[in-house]
Amino acid sequence: MKKYTFLIVLFIVAATTAFAQTAITASSVTFKIKNLGIMTDGKFGPVTGNIKFDPAHLDSSVIDAAIDVNTINTDNNTRDGHLKGQKFFDAEKYPQLTMKSTSIQKKGSGFLGKFNLTIKGITKPIDMPFTYNE
Numbered sequence: 418m419k420k421y422t423f424l425i426v427l428f429i430v431a432a433t434t435a436f437a438q439t440a441i442t443a444s445s446v447t448f449k450i451k452n453l454g455i456m457t458d459g460k461f462g463p464v465t466g467n468i469k470f471d472p473a474h475l476d477s478s479v480i481d482a483a484i485d486v487n488t489i490n491t492d493n494n495t496r497d498g499h500l501k502g503q504k505f506f507d508a509e510k511y512p513q514l515t516m517k518s519t520s521i522q523k524k525g526s527g528f529l530g531k532f533n534l535t536i537k538g539i540t541k542p543i544d545m546p547f548t549y550n551e
Contacts, residue, residue, distance in 0.1 A: 444482075445460060446461040446484050447459070448461075450491070457493075457496075459489060460490055461484045461485070461490070462485055464484055465482070467479075467481050468481075470521075472523075475520075475521045475522065475523065475528075476520075478518070478521050480518040481515075481517050482516045482517075483513045483515045484513065486512055486513065487512065489501060489506070510538075511536070511538055514534070515534070515535045516543075518532050519532065519533060519542070527547060527548040528547055528549060529546050530544070530545050531543075532545060
């Protein structure tokens with residue numbers, strides 16, 4: 418089985434009002450696959466979810482997002498089909514990747530989110546730095 422390294426970077430751009438429940442309005446999810454020493458870029462379609470974020474009340478802030486695995490695009494239909502298959506994302510059985518915040522902390526000029534990332538029914542904790550602009 419070939420080993421792929423996935424680096425998923427989530428960029429969320431949202432028009433948020435402090436402590437308001439806000440839908441994600443524009444987003445992109447990009448990744449890099451390293452296969453046989455060659456890096457390939459790819460992306461997923463739009464992110465769905467909600468953001469409840471207030472820099473003054475981080476303990477009450479929540480970020481909840483999901484992406485549809487079937488929107489994967491690496492500019493190669495054969496590779497995309499392989500990535501959607503059972504050996505990788507198994508899109509038929511697990512159609513979504515999800516990310517839910519467990520805590521958010523102030524870190525330097527930005528923030529550090531602790532999230533539960535679920536891929537193929539397996540949930541693992543991740544830390545992700547981000548910035549917020551009003």
